[in-house]
Amino acid sequence: MKYNFDKPVLRENTSSVKYDLRSKVFGRSDIIPMWVADMDFQTPDFILGAIRKRLQHETLGYTFIPDSFFQAIVNWNFRRHGWQIPKEWISFSPGVVPALNLLVMALTRPGDKIIVQPPVYFPFFSAVQNHGRILVRNPLRYEKERYRMDFEQLSSCLDEKVSMLILSNPHNPTGNVWDKEVLLELARCCLERNIIMLSDEIHCDLIFSGSRHLPLAGLSPSIASQTVTCMAPSKTFNLAGLSTSYLVIPNPELKKKYDTLLDQVHVGAGNIFGFTALEAAYSEGEEWLRQLMLYLQENLDFLTGFIQQHLPRIKVIKPEATYMVWLDCRDLGMKKEELRDFMIHRAGLGLSDGFLFGEEGEGFQRINIACPRSVLEKALCQLRDAVDGI
Numbered sequence: 357m358k359y360n361f362d363k364p365v366l367r368e369n370t371s372s373v374k375y376d377l378r379s380k381v382f383g384r385s386d387i388i389p390m391w392v393a394d395m396d397f398q399t400p401d402f403i404l405g406a407i408r409k410r411l412q413h414e415t416l417g418y419t420f421i422p423d424s425f426f427q428a429i430v431n432w433n434f435r436r437h438g439w440q441i442p443k444e445w446i447s448f449s450p451g452v453v454p455a456l457n458l459l460v461m462a463l464t465r466p467g468d469k470i471i472v473q474p475p476v477y478f479p480f481f482s483a484v485q486n487h488g489r490i491l492v493r494n495p496l497r498y499e500k501e502r503y504r505m506d507f508e509q510l511s512s513c514l515d516e517k518v519s520m521l522i523l524s525n526p527h528n529p530t531g532n533v534w535d536k537e538v539l540l541e542l543a544r545c546c547l548e549r550n551i552i553m554l555s556d557e558i559h560c561d562l563i564f565s566g567s568r569h570l571p572l573a574g575l576s577p578s579i580a581s582q583t584v585t586c587m588a589p590s591k592t593f594n595l596a597g598l599s600t601s602y603l604v605i606p607n608p609e610l611k612k613k614y615d616t617l618l619d620q621v622h623v624g625a626g627n628i629f630g631f632t633a634l635e636a637a638y639s640e641g642e643e644w645l646r647q648l649m650l651y652l653q654e655n656l657d658f659l660t661g662f663i664q665q666h667l668p669r670i671k672v673i674k675p676e677a678t679y680m681v682w683l684d685c686r687d688l689g690m691k692k693e694e695l696r697d698f699m700i701h702r703a704g705l706g707l708s709d710g711f712l713f714g715e716e717g718e719g720f721q722r723i724n725i726a727c728p729r730s731v732l733e734k735a736l737c738q739l740r741d742a743v744d745g746i
């Protein structure tokens with residue numbers, strides 16, 4: 357079956373964050389929304405079909421997480437990433453961001469230091485600061501249109517108060533897929549000092565050809581015992597509204613601490629549509645995902661070509677994964693608020709401001725290209741016309 361990613365889906369008036377909160381976030385509702393990380397494509401038919409089938413039963417009472425949910429996760433990770441995980445390592449979480457917050461609470465103490473690598477997905481900052489932990493920044497270095505980890509600066513931040521590091525792999529917003537040497541070096545620094553690694557791998561199924569995702573915890577048993585991996589089908593299959601994700605925690609002590617907190621706050625039951633969707637996605641989703649990645653690659657090529665040809669003052673940081681693309685707009689010479697206003701009011705676009713990802717992101721914008729090509733083309737033409745008018 358050939359899936360049609362060109363087909364527009366009308367998302368207005370569905371309580372969609374991306375569409376229906378435009379006025380609130382950008383001050384106007386007529387912009388093309390390319391900010392929140394979900395896709396403007398239909399959620400795959402085999403997932404909608406599985407949910408409809410469940411709805412044929414007329415009762416939606418209390419449920420527990422079925423064994424088939426865990427088995428689907430085991431099978432998917434083995435097939436896609438060659439990562440063998442026993443079911444006993446898996447815990448439910450009602451979203452990766454909730455999980456990061458719960459893990460900070462369960463596995464560290466107030467006053468502990470936690471390292472993040474900006475520019476990075478900004479809920480990492482609040483997951484640390486919301487709970488009285490100290491945010492330590494190990495900024496990525498931007499050299500020759502590529503981001504690298506700065507191990508020298510990392511070593512200088514490591515002291516006995518650092519108890520955790522939060523990694524984004526693949527990295528949001530730069531699209532980096534971290535390679536084995538980098539991951540091993542990062543893990544070496546953390547293992548030496550007993551630092552727990554939270555590896556947010558939510559984008560790990562959205563890898564462009566030429567790159568390969570390596571689960572950090574799959575690199576060695578000692579790394580696994582100090583790593584909690586956060587994963588979900590939500591980005592891959594456009595299911596974010598179902599609040600269903602999971603953690604892989606090989607270390608039984610760490611797992612017990614997380615599971616206990618999850619239980620104490622009673623958010624571990626999940627929801628039946630989430631289980632149904634995950635199982636359908638992970639058992640039937642390979643071919644849809646293959647076609648999705650081809651379409652996203654074409655969108656990426658289109659964006660890159662268009663910008664090279666018509667917007668030479670903007671640089672595309674070539675992503676190896678994800679449908680979020682990081683744009684270096686510093687040559688436009690605007691201050692951060694000015695750039696924001698320009699994108700909203702002159703270009704008519706709702707992008708994610710780079711400065712939200714940390715001060716290193718000032719002068720950058722993040723654009724979501726998971727939309728029909730016609731929408732992407734319209735957005736880029738609007739941007740070109742706005743830049744031509746400066």
Ligand SMILES: Cc1ncc(COP(=O)(O)O)c(C=O)c1O
Nearest residue numbers: 393451452453454477528558601
């Ligand atoms: C790196 C990363 N982690 C987590 C999330 C959100 O996860 P969830 O919706 O499961 O809380 C996102 C969404 O953009 C993300 O990019």
